Amino acid sequence: MTEAARERSVTNWAGNVVFDARQVHRPTSIDELRRIVRVATRIRALGTGHSFNRLADTDGDLVSVAGLPATVTIDRERSTVTVGAGVRYGELAAHLHQHGYGLHNLASLPHISIAGACATATHGSGWRNGNLATAVRAIDLVAADGELVTLDESDADFAAAVVGLGALGIVTALTLAIEPSFDVAQYVYEGLSRDALGRHWTPIIRSGYSVSLFTDWTGTDINQVWVKRRTDRDHPPIDADAWAMTPADGPRHPVPGMPADNCTGQLGVAGPWHTRLPHFRLDFTPSSGAELQSEYLLSANDAIGALDAVGRIRDQVAPVLQISEIRTVAADELWLSPNYRRDSVAIHFTWIADTSAVTPVIAAVERALAPFAPRPHWGKLSDVGPNELRTRYPRWSDFADLLVRYDPTGTFHNAFLDRYFPR
Template identity: 55%
Template sequence: MTDHSAHAPSARQTNWAGNITFGAKRVHTPSSVAELQDLVSAGTAVRALGTGHSFNTVADTPGVLISVAGLPRSIEVDREARTATVSAGLRFGELTGPLHRSGFALHNLGSLPHISVAGACATGTHGSGVGNRSLPGAVRALELVTAGGRIVSLERGDPDFAGTVVSLGALGVVTRLTLDLVPAFEIQQWVYEGLPQEQLLGRFDEVMSEAYSVSLFTGWHGGPVDQVWLKQRVSGDGPRTAPHEWHGAKLARGPRHPVPGVAAEHCTQQQGVPGPWHARLPHFRLEFTPSNGEELQSEYFVARHDAVAAYEALDRIRQQFSPLLQIGEIRTVAADDLWLSPAQGRDSVAFHFTWVPDTAAVTPVLSVIEDALAPFGARPHWGKVFNTEPSRLRELYGHHADFERLTERFDPSGTFRNDFLAHHFPRTG
């Protein structure tokens, strides 16, 4: 796969995982907003392409793929407003260092710093923490090129804003975003192994609230949780020492990778060594590629008060999906008000599955998982593989119809529609 950050003009044929071959003959990488406007206004089928880390056809089109990675790169920090206005094609790993040197931070980061800011926000990508909203929750304003090449700017408080942040590329090509900032901070990261299942289920909220960000990694083998990654914010009292035992789990004796048996060299530093927020909140380091894309991913969000019951429902069917699993991860995400955010309106727990790269085998297993999680209103991650039917999505998202109307108003001719949107948001008129 061509490194999109290099602004290469040639077509990129597959996504990062290699499970999707794009239908477009060419990827255009405009070097100015004016050039982007010309491309959009001249196209009848246009889609924005980020770093290609989605595992489904959300970015696919038989028409024109457009990357904004070639637009002039800018990071404009407003110290008084505590915001940063950034070019949409930046990857988080390219943004966080300059923000930290300015004395600021983002409230949350995903496990990969390699993903683009615009792409992550458009698909509802998140980080972790009981008090931390997803990545698009930080968006205060955005600018996008809509059908016909018109530039539209929206900000928090505008009537359409909550429908435009997690928009799946359906409204236009985002060029700039303004993000809320917090003061820079440091994180210590520890890994514990062998968390007894009874401790997790009996004290779920306590376990997930033990640090600024908590991730549980499990192979769903019916025993203890394999690993718990605690990312603890360093307080004014300075770095702390971790106990050897925590809720029955033991402190790891060395660095760990989430997938058993894989070397930890690509992971962010552990064992309690303090470091800046952007070097600890992700699981993986920017300077390394964490894998070769040899995987598929799925993720489902349930309300946090249903987390234990949802865990138990998955545990009952684990033998049906665990043979295809590389690793599972469980994280918390705070509620937001964005229409298509999987955490919209409810504090959530996300059950993540990293699968072996076998679409034919994984696809039927997803239906088994979705059936097990159906009583809990499980919402799928928009950028990962899922089978959830459009009628069910309409039930799960209270603003589903509002978003359909918004797309019709922003894009009446369907310039940005593709098969993914046509399936999940069918137009009846």
């Protein structure tokens, strides 16, 4: 196979998307990136590929930010860190901890790039914790004319640009809020019944700094409850007896039957924040990528009703599902964040790697959840159409106008964006 052929066969992490790009650029400096963007007619940024749809695809050129300088600069006076866009969260976290700092939260996987995660409002869990993009305090990006632009909280466009879907430019660096490092102890419980979940939803979901519920939808029960508690804060007691949960007698993997070796430390043994907030360790690959994913975020007030709606079609869901995770995310002011001005519950589905089998089930889930006006995760599989979706984002039209102002010729547009924000 020629080098050109290898470049044309670039895929996302899961392998369900083969990118249509004519070529892939791998600049090693900002100046080189600026020259590439300046002459491009269509171009999109490529991070670690942890998206499951064609958000990052293009019929023009792809540009990988992985080779840009992996700078990490801590500003102790402002309690911020400025980091290169291609740096992965796990790498940044280890560096911050070494210097006595932490981030407010992390996603399940520490393997994802910072720029890609923020651009799609990727999140962890915690009813008081915003998604990862809420930590952003400034963005550096290369605009369509090749110029380097910096936006911070003082700019009127900032709240639009943070969750920007890669549509405003190629992000080169982000400045994130940091805080003193902290320890977390992680506990896993099993056997939470649907009845107990309905009666105790609020205390269960607020029982830790970060709480995740896992179910395979083979029945009405929750298979596992993962509770992550900061050791520097007081938390309400976990009433396992009243909630009819049993502490796990050993480490667990979220997917039944999978070994727990690649999961972060459990059994209440405290450890640094970056070794407990993700579900998986950075030094292990959590899976081969043989999976598809969907996720829907809706008002936290509708959590039980939404879970019951999915439960009513569990005979369709369970056969093509690996595991489903339920988390909470705090509201924010970022225009295209699925959590915009809405405390949210996130219902995540990790499907088997069979597009033909999974696609009709995704449609069934979306029909079941439609009464709750869910906002799909921007990087996951969904077929919610633009007419429906624009009604769920109050700043939708404002963002569309911003795209034209920042990118009048559609340099960063692609088929995905054309569907939702036609020019």
